[in-house]
Amino acid sequence: MFEDVRVVVFCVSLGDYDQYSVDGNNVLTNKMIQSKRLFESIVTHPTFDQTDFLLVLNKFDLFEKKIADIPLTQCEWFSDFHPIVSKNQPNSRSNKNNESTLAQLGFYYIAVKFKRLFSSLTGRNLYVGPPVKGLDHNSVKDALKYAREVVKWDEEKHSFGFELNDYSMYSADATSTFSN
Numbered sequence: 001m002f003e004d005v006r007v008v009v010f011c012v013s014l015g016d017y018d019q020y021s022v023d024g025n026n027v028l029t030n031k032m033i034q035s036k037r038l039f040e041s042i043v044t045h046p047t048f049d050q051t052d053f054l055l056v057l058n059k060f061d062l063f064e065k066k067i068a069d070i071p072l073t074q075c076e077w078f079s080d081f082h083p084i085v086s087k088n089q090p091n092s093r094s095n096k097n098n099e100s101t102l103a104q105l106g107f108y109y110i111a112v113k114f115k116r117l118f119s120s121l122t123g124r125n126l127y128v129g130p131p132v133k134g135l136d137h138n139s140v141k142d143a144l145k146y147a148r149e150v151v152k153w154d155e156e157k158h159s160f161g162f163e164l165n166d167y168s169m170y171s172a173d174a175t176s177t178f179s180n
Ligand SMILES: Nc1nc2c(ncn2[C@@H]2O[C@H](COP(=O)(O)OP(=O)(O)OP(=O)(O)O)[C@@H](O)[C@H]2O)c(=O)[nH]1
Pocket: 013, 058, 059, 060, 061, 062, 132, 133, 134, 135
């Protein structure tokens, strides 16, 4: 842990929502819930009380395949995920009609979950990058580029002395799509 960190990049595997492993107390726990607990402990650490956080949701390729067969509600934290998906392409990975796929809706829902959690714990805004496919070099590059933008916005905020709007491309503003 370093004290001069400008932005903390917190990485979560989207495929963890139906995975379980034994936690520190020897209890079999959902891996997304484990990530949530780690997230809670890190974002509330006094070292980071002025630090921006960027959430990177990884393994989107696996998530696209998995969510077609295994409902997101498998994870207790996501029990209120009831998306309205077009009958024409409920699980499609293509997006020909500009309609969101189930995986995109799931991604967005998880991003909002983390954003609300972060804001309830810190009173600040969590940045969320675009979905990442870790095996795709360009996808990782885009996530890192986004992290640099967050640092740049933070510098501008301080030099101009005003609060920037939430530039996060998956901001919590459009949360009406989902119930909380
Ligand atoms: N398909 C896919 N594989 C990925 C992606 N990102 C990383 N991996 C692969 O995932 C493997 C390691 O990642 P994890 O299994 O998450 O590593 P870990 O956190 O040590 O493992 P767990 O604690 O078991 O989750 C490597 O084989 C990576 O190549 C991704 O976005 N998509």
